Amino acid sequence: MEIRRDFYLDKLIQRKNNGLIKVITGIRRCGKSYLLNTLFYQHLLDSGVPKDHIIRFAFDSADDLYLIGESLIRMEKERRGADPEKFMAYIRAQIKDDAMYYLLLDEVQLMDYFEAVLNSYLRKENLDVFVTGSNAKFLSKDIITEFAGRGDEIHMYPLSFAEFMTVYQGDQYMGLSEYMLYGGIPLVVLREGAGEKAAALQNLFQEIYIRDIHQRNRIRNQGELEDLLNILSSSIGSLTNPEKLKNTFKTVKKSKITAGTIKKYLDYLEDSFLIESAQRYDIRGKAYIETPKKYYFSDLGLRNARINFRQFEQTHAMENVIYNELRMRGYNVDVGVIASSEKDKTGKVVRKQLEVDFVCNLGSLRYYIQSAYSLPDEEKRSQEIRPFRKIDDSFKKIVITKDIVPTHYDEYGILTLNIYDFLLNPRSLEQ
Structure with missing residues (x-):
């Protein structure tokens, strides 16, 4: 069964022939290889690129390594990567003319000195390079620095x-x-x-x-x-x-x-x-607070x-799902803090820090979002929107709930959105 990944496929298509190395990063087993070698490969064919102008090579494939005179078993025994000279000689032999060639490389970190090899291909005007990698070295989120600023990262998440x-x-x-x-x-x-x-x-x-x-x-x-x-x-x-x-x-x-x-x-x-x-x-001080932080799983x-499926709290799970969706859509996501001075029951002024679950930024866009598993009554709703009412800017404020409620604005201009509409509609925050 094929799972379409059009969101990421479109990103690869938009980056064709941009003069940079396209580097697909992400947690292992999230679908990077399938995106490149099946979905993007088919796109190239459908768009008229001749099959012999698409060079696919997987460095964890015994058959592909045989083409350059390498042995996967010998590499394992000798604890080394594929010989870059053999690989480059193979690529030179595949390029027959000045038309554009697309180089799709999988598990490229299994080649020795792969950074130098890829950087050398940037000088070839008729070669467009796309790579993935997912072992211990290439798994690092800072891999893009290996290409001295000449890499173009497409970060991939598990299925939305x-x-x-x-x-x-x-x-x-x-x-x-x-x-x-x-x-x-x-x-x-x-x-x-x-x-x-x-x-x-x-x-x-x-x-x-x-x-x-x-x-x-x-x-x-x-x-x-x-x-x-x-x-x-x-x-x-x-x-x-x-x-x-x-x-x-x-x-x-x-x-x-x-x-x-x-x-x-x-x-x-x-x-x-x-x-x-x-x-x-x-939010008021417009400054980051270094510690503490919140951690979410990808x-x-x-x-x-x-944790062997022993501890499943839907409140926290929903918050993690919302965070991942926002990150997948490209937002930078912070935890909002807003200081508030209020009187307690005795009339004493008490300073409190109210929390906004997510402050989301993308270019000039900003959204404040609260994750509320359920809003059973007005008291609970008032509690959730309380931090919003302390924010004096005009950016949109949104409550996302698992309750089946229609999308609507309240008298304070705060948008309430159910989780299903949020997740299934990529433009849901713009309503």
Whole structure:
């Protein structure tokens, strides 16, 4: 069954022939190779590019390596990458004329000195280069710096809910429940049955993500990293920092791990795209607050598998889904903080910090968003919109709820939107 990824396919199409190396990044198994070698390849053919002007090469394919006189087994035994000279000689032999050639490379990090090779191709006017990679080295989110500013990154996420629903056999209500439980990793989505999905997620976590992070960063104590993952999995969307986490380790695990080590582990997890952090932003002061931060998982299925599906709070899961959707749409997302002075029951003035779940920025656009699982009465609604009423600018303020309510504005100009309309309509925030 084919899952269309038109959102990302369009990004690749728009970047054709722009003189840069197109680098598809993202968490492993999110669909990068399929996007490049199936969907984009078919687009090139459909747009009239001759088949012999599309050069596909996968560095983890024994058959492809044979074409350049390399052996996958020998490379493994000798612990080396493919010989770049052999690869470049093969590419030279494929280019027969001055017409445009498209070079689609998969797992390019398995070639030695791949950065230098790709940079050299930038000087060829009839060669347009697209690459993916997903092992320990290429998984890093800063890979674009390897190409000295000449890379053009397309960051890919697991399936959005809208993409998920194109293959889900059921209505949007049951679909969202399954999506929040098992996530959007394509190979998991296409598995049949709860047991198969859960087993696939747990295997991916242990055999792919943990192993890659461990190998890339040469972690001495893998148990500490896994304990940190468990703690983060149990508290998605909660404010924390290395010092707080250190105290949790000390109390729960009787561990002497330092805040510095925890900071390194958090960086490793973010570098692998397994988690993302949202920084706090003082809305009135127009300044960032360095710590604490909130952490969200790039895929909720992986988060749930990490804690064996034992702890599933729909409130936090919905918040994580909204965060991921906003990031996929290209927004920079912060956690809003707004100071407020109010009188308590005794008349004493008390300073409080009110929180806006998400402050979303994209160019000149800004939205303030609250995630409210349910709005059963006016008291709950007043509580959710209270921070909005303290913000004195004119940017749109939005409450997203799982309640089945029509899209509407209240007397304060605050938009209420149900989660299904938000996720399934890419222009929902513009209403």
